[in-house]
Amino acid sequence: MTKAFCPGHISCFFSPVRTDNVMTTGSTGAGIRLNKGVTVTLEERRDGKTVTIMDGKHAEAKISEAAVTALAPGRGFDMIIDNELPVSQGFGMSAAGAVAAGLCAAAASGKEEQNAYEAAHAAEVRNGGGLGDVAGILGGRQPIRVSAGIPPYGRTVDTGIRTDVTVAVLGVPVDTKKVLSDEKIMKKITSAGKQCVTEYLNSQTEKILYDVSARFSYSIGLETKDVTSALRLLRKDHSASMCMLGNSIFTNADEERTRELLGDGIVIISCSSGDEGPRLIRKA
DSSP: OEEEEEEEEEEEEEEEEOOSSTTTOEEEEEEEEEEEEEEEEEEEESSSOOEEEETTEEOOOHHHHHHHHHHSTTOEEEEEEEESSOTTSSSOHHHHHHHHHHHHHHHHHTOOHHHHHHHHHHHHHHTTSOSSHHHHHHTOSSEEEEESSSTTTSEEEEOOOOOEEEEEEOSSOOOHHHHHTOHHHHHHHHHHHHHHHHHHHHOOOHHHHHHHHHHHHHHHTOOOHHHHHHHHHHTTTSOEEEOBTSSEEEESSOHHHHHHHHOSSSEEEEEEBOSOOOEEEEOO
16 A cells, blocks of 8 residues: 655646647646645555545546556556545646655556656646646745746746645636636636746745736636635735636635635635645555
8 A cells, every 4th residue: 555645736827838748738837835735545456446535435536547547557446535625626636636646656666756747747738637736736835837847848946935825715616627628718828827927937925926816817817706706805905816727716814814704604724835745655
């Protein structure tokens, strides 16, 4: 049995980049690596099937399963996935799950950690889960993805900014795959994202990160009414912006203040920018 943890990642703004090589496909942009994430336990089965239990229920986890299959072809596993943050809400849970599962499968197969990261990135890109979360997760506490793709094919730099973050989920998940396949939306995202990356590279502070993120989410037109309303309330005294891509927001207001402003009927979780990256917890 193998077990691994991988932190989540909020993508604040991004500009997609697609090439004929999955390793250099991804996005430029900036994000926040979180101290909360995903733990995966992998135990081999004799029948060659992979059975996934996510948060206590039987589930399909295509991206994590694809990463495991790439690293351990022909082998089956019981895969237990425990998420500390909601899935499909812009917290990089699919990427984190794939990385944690990949680390387990790589350890079980005698492969290197880099193989796990590459398998997770490829699974994300090919299955429409995201375009930059794996690179962001590997890029440090507050990573800027300077060139697209998984390192060392792509490049990230860490500003080192440390920030406490409260996240709030305001409605049903956003269909990331649908957004990423919509040419009209992606044209807006690409243009706005390039401008935001250039601006943020010129000056990096927590305030500027929030300010640039706010302009990005507004300009691409994906904010729901609930997101816009929550941001308006929080921005009276704090910084806040939309998570990419989720019906959710992140803010530097603490959990108590966020709950006071937004109410008790939504998921609100305290996090912080995480010092630790992915890690293998147990190797059989």
